[in-house]
Amino acid sequence: xxxxxxxxxxxxxxxxxxxxxxxxxxxxxxxxxxxxxxxxxxxxxxxxxxxxxxxxxxxxxxxxxxxxxxxxxxxxxxxxxxxxxxxxxxxxxxxxxxxxxxxxxxxxxxxxxxxxxxxxxxxxxxxxxxxxxxxxxxxxxxxxxxxxxxxxxxxxxxxxxxxxxxxxxxxxxxxxxxxxxxxxxxxxxxxxxxxxxxxxxxxxxxxxxxxxxxxxxxxxxxxxxxxxxxxxxxxxxxxxxxxxxxxxxxxxxxxxxxxxx
Numbered sequence: 001x002x003x004x005x006x007x008x009x010x011x012x013x014x015x016x017x018x019x020x021x022x023x024x025x026x027x028x029x030x031x032x033x034x035x036x037x038x039x040x041x042x043x044x045x046x047x048x049x050x051x052x053x054x055x056x057x058x059x060x061x062x063x064x065x066x067x068x069x070x071x072x073x074x075x076x077x078x079x080x081x082x083x084x085x086x087x088x089x090x091x092x093x094x095x096x097x098x099x100x101x102x103x104x105x106x107x108x109x110x111x112x113x114x115x116x117x118x119x120x121x122x123x124x125x126x127x128x129x130x131x132x133x134x135x136x137x138x139x140x141x142x143x144x145x146x147x148x149x150x151x152x153x154x155x156x157x158x159x160x161x162x163x164x165x166x167x168x169x170x171x172x173x174x175x176x177x178x179x180x181x182x183x184x185x186x187x188x189x190x191x192x193x194x195x196x197x198x199x200x201x202x203x204x205x206x207x208x209x210x211x212x213x214x215x216x217x218x219x220x221x222x223x224x225x226x227x228x229x230x231x232x233x234x235x236x237x238x239x240x241x242x243x244x245x246x247x248x249x250x251x252x253x254x255x256x257x258x259x260x261x
Contacts, residue, residue, distance in 0.1 A: 007044070016050070025062065034067065037086070051079070052098070055086035055111065064094045070123030072141060075100050085111035085129070096121040103142050110147070119151075128165070146181065148204060155191075164251045166204070168197040177260035180221070180248050182214045185260065193222050193260060206244075213242035221248075221261075228259065 005023040006012060012024065017035040024030060025044035033050025036042070040054055043062035048054070052067035060066065067082045069075060078101035090096070094115050099106040103124030110129040115121070119133040122140050128147035133139075137151035140159035145151075149163050152171040157163065164181030173191030182201065185191040196218050201211055220226065220234035232252060239245040252259060 013050075019056070031067070049098075051081040052084070053081070054084045057086055058084065058088045058090065060090045061092050063092050064090050064096075066090070066094075066096050068095065068097050070097045070100045070141070072100050072123055074102060075123075078105075080105045080107075080123075082107045082109075084109045087111055088113045088115065090115045091119075092117045094119050094121075097123045099124045100141075122159075134171075148200070150197075150200065160257055162251070162255065162257070164248070166197055166200055168200055170194075175260060177258045178251070178255045179260050180251055182244065182248065183218065183260075191260065193218075210242070210244055213238060214244050214248070217242075217245045217248055228261070 007026040009026045010024045010028045012030040013032040015032045016030045019036055019038035021039050022036050023041045025042060027044055028042050028046040031049040034048050035053045037054060037056035039057040042060050045063045046060055047065050049067040080099040082098045083106060097107060100123050107123055107125050109127045112129050113131045115133045116135045118136045120138045124142045125139045127145045130148045131145060132150045134153040136154045138156045142160045143157050144162040146165035148166045150168045152169060154172045155169045156174045158176040161175055162178045164179055166182045167179045168184040169175060170186040173185050173187040175191045179185055182196045183193050184195050184197045186194040196214050216238050217235050221231045235245055235249045239249050
């Protein structure tokens, strides 16, 4: 007998753990090692493969492919997993892959994100909370995206890059270096910084003083003509009065890839 909320044509592995009030649409496949939290809805023609844990109250729309094997030639079937938080919206034809043994073994998506049609999150990516990935936005492997980041349509991020909190990547921009927090990137071959994400910060309640400090930091980093070490010295001076600039400086200091400049 099919459980309430699960379409009779859906295929659910007996080992899958399905929470209360979960709905699963027609012809969807839920594999072994999958856990789906209460109130989550899975649309028609989706595949959710394990090991994957999906939290509460997520909405996964039709034809999404969640928890598939990583697209990495080095992957040899080792244990890896996908973890998705709560209240995410994952739209049509989105693909999110599990991690790899060499990359930490886990791909992780936080909570309250909107991941729109045809977006792709590759193996070993770590995505924070309250992000928006517009249609066809793509993360290569091992990318880290902090909270409140917006990737516009057809944006692409190179493997191992980091995107700092509150950054905005414009339509069609290709990112091949780390993007500091608050920075806005526009298309020009590879994406190039084009100011700070002022509108996004205003909408999130940043007051004028906070935004002004971030603008001073941006000018020091991108408009002063200073070399990176010199710019970091200027940021350290500004950071004395700004937690946000301290966060920018900490982000830059922690980077392994070149900073997008």
